[in-house]
Amino acid sequence: MRLQSKLISIILSSILILSCENSKTKQTVSKLPTIDENTETEITVWAWNVAAKALVESAKSFNQKYPKIKVNVQEYGLAQNVYERYSVILSSGVGVPDIIQIESDYVQTFAETYPQYFFDMNGYIDIEGKVDPSKISTSYDSEGKLVSIPWDSGPVVMFYREDLFNRAGIDAASIITWEDYIEAGKKLQSVFPNVKMNGFAYSKDDNFWRCLLVENNTYCKFHNIYFNFRILFVESFSRFH
Numbered sequence: 001m002r003l004q005s006k007l008i009s010i011i012l013s014s015i016l017i018l019s020c021e022n023s024k025t026k027q028t029v030s031k032l033p034t035i036d037e038n039t040e041t042e043i044t045v046w047a048w049n050v051a052a053k054a055l056v057e058s059a060k061s062f063n064q065k066y067p068k069i070k071v072n073v074q075e076y077g078l079a080q081n082v083y084e085r086y087s088v089i090l091s092s093g094v095g096v097p098d099i100i101q102i103e104s105d106y107v108q109t110f111a112e113t114y115p116q117y118f119f120d121m122n123g124y125i126d127i128e129g130k131v132d133p134s135k136i137s138t139s140y141d142s143e144g145k146l147v148s149i150p151w152d153s154g155p156v157v158m159f160y161r162e163d164l165f166n167r168a169g170i171d172a173a174s175i176i177t178w179e180d181y182i183e184a185g186k187k188l189q190s191v192f193p194n195v196k197m198n199g200f201a202y203s204k205d206d207n208f209w210r211c212l213l214v215e216n217n218t219y220c221k222f223h224n225i226y227f228n229f230r231i232l233f234v235e236s237f238s239r240f241h
Contacts, residue, residue, distance in 0.1 A: 035069065042070040046086075047101035048079045051152070055101070058151075079103065090114040104138040107148050111141040120145040164192060 035041060047055055052075035059071035074097070076082045083106065089095050090110065096117055102110060111118045118141070127139060127149060135150035165172055168191040170184045185197030 035066070037066050038068065039066070040068045042072055043099060044097040045071060045073045045099040045101070046082060046097045047073060047075060048082045049075055049077060051101050054152070086110060090117055093117075102148070104135055104148075104150065107138050108141060111145070111147045115141065115143075115145075118145065118147040120147070121149065122146045125149065164188065164195065167191060 045052075045055060052073050055071075055073045059073065062071060063069070076085055082101070086100060086102070089097075090113075122145065125146070127136060127146070131139075131150040132153045135153065139146060139148045139150060141147050160172060162172075165184075165188070168188045170187055175181050175184050181197070188195060188197055
């Protein structure tokens, strides 16, 4: 028996339960089937490389309680590769998996575009007080459906040249706010005119740009109304340039 439900997604990461079906139909359901340790079934999970490996490890503890439920984690390379696959599958409605992994930034994009495939987990799980508070708002769609379960949060760090900071008289421990960061950057450039506080890596990863937008309170979407991304990006970037 294959678990038939609405898609569950994982946010970064989160998990979303999709309105699942078998690979050849478009059947969707609004209620999860009842399962216990004696239920024989298979749950298919789609994820990208690093997170897929973590989910495989998590499945081991799950199988200690539910040994007859097979968790089939399928890895599809980098995150962007997975998102492209999601778009194709959800557009067709055929072959939708039981669970998908997705970064919190993209939860509402997929849940609002393909709402029929995202299972409302209200009543099944309460995430309040159990997950990182910053992940709660992105776990719901615009109608209040709980469409994802946060399970991972990626910490970030900034490396800096201690020798240059010392020569410029900058105390790294005193940089608490973005305003402190900007002032430190000005101080650094007053001593080293040709040294930039930030180095912009040329890569396909847009995390840095998303962070700037979030800090400028502009990276969001409400009720299917998208902001002018280009204008807001320029505003956000100019703040830290």
